[in-house]
Amino acid sequence: MAVTPAEQSVLDRIDEDLLVRVTAELLQATGQNPPGGEAATVAVLAAAGRELGLEVVTSPVEPGRDNISVTLAGGNGPGLLILGHTDVVPVGDGWTTDPFGGVVKDGRIYGRGASDMKGGLASALAALAALRGAGLSGPVELAAVVDEEETGKGIRAYVASPGRRFLGCIAAEPTDLQTIVAARGDSYLKVAIHGRACHAGNPDDGANAIYGAAVVVAEIERMHASLAAGPHPLLGPATWSVGQINGGTGGSIVPADCVIVADRRLLPGESPAAVLEDLRRRVAALRLADRGLSVELEMPMEMPAFETPADCDLVRVVEAARVDAGGVDLPLAGWTAACDGGYVARDLGVPVVVLGPGSVTTQAHRADESVPIVELVTAARTYALAALRLLT
DSSP: OOOOHHHHHHHTTOOHHHHHHHHHHHHHTOOBTTTTOTHHHHHHHHHHHHHTTOEEEEEEEETTEEEEEEEEOOOSSOEEEEEEEOOBOOOOSOOSSOTTSOEEETTEEESTTIIIIIHHHHHHHHHHHHTTTSOOSSOEEEEEESOTTTTOHHHHHHHHSOOOOEEEEEEOOOBTTOOEEEEOEEEEEEEEEEOBOEETTSGGGSBOHHHHHHHHHHHHHHHHHHHTTSOBTTTBOOEEEEEEEEEOSOTTEEOSEEEEEEEEEEOTTOOHHHHHHHHHHHHHHTOGGGGTOEEEEEEEEEEOOEEOOTTSHHHHHHHHHHHHTTOOOOOOEEESSOOTHHHHHHHHOOOEEEOOSSBTTTTTTSTTOEEEHHHHHHHHHHHHHHHHHHHO
């Protein structure tokens, strides 16, 4: 649809210099998780929000770890939520640029979190600033939560707080500026196997926990293979992946303990509790007790999947705004990553799309992470247009 003169006047207020400056300041604020050092990033967001004349509220989740909401007030109607997170994954090796420098080079800004997702946070702030005085029917809130990269403490605290009403939610995660209408969820499952230590010279005197873990790993591999038969049309199949095994104290000791950590990607409609119960049933069928072993299972993290119908008002408005803001021709798509938007869809009953600058496939969680400045501008324009069209 065509951009109206009133909409164009808002788009003309998108400030590229502000976008670059705030993105660089956010990148310089670190925030690696683990261990969970988001406070500096929250301080930058708070200062920028106040500078732009927006309402800033912080909410403690844990000591030194606050969620932050930056809001442009509107009328008394339901608003638009733009969702993000303030933590980034650890830097890792292989960088040729300063991971916390916010360096601008060849039209890109470099640093840990540039794509995932400090660029998206800056674009949302720029959109809110441009929307001042637009006479919206409801508020536009940028909610930036802690702990998205680990166990989701921030989003769980956010959705548990009462009093918010939204027409929709845009998660500003890196999607190469493609509108994402479905995303897989994620869960971590921990399997602790306990046996009995003894001297390796007489291994039958003990109960080898690593042998038990090997049986469980083989079962998880079979479970993964069986999921391939039921793919989602946008997301593909659910998956299992064993990512960590830790057990034993030395080569001459039969190991008494071994811990497996597995990742289970979830499809829309799947219950994390049902996944845990299915694993419990399958492990019980392995009869590890016959080997003198006991097993404990837990799910320390679960992030729900979501799917939003393509004909939903939010999807139609956001997709049209993306095109009118300068986005290239791309189909609606699914996302094999997971994000906090699943909690908003499940626990608040709010329709969700994911759309943001940067790339989850080529930039996020990699050395020399960066985001194109032109995508920051297009994202800000998209968020502003979507808000105008949903709330006027």
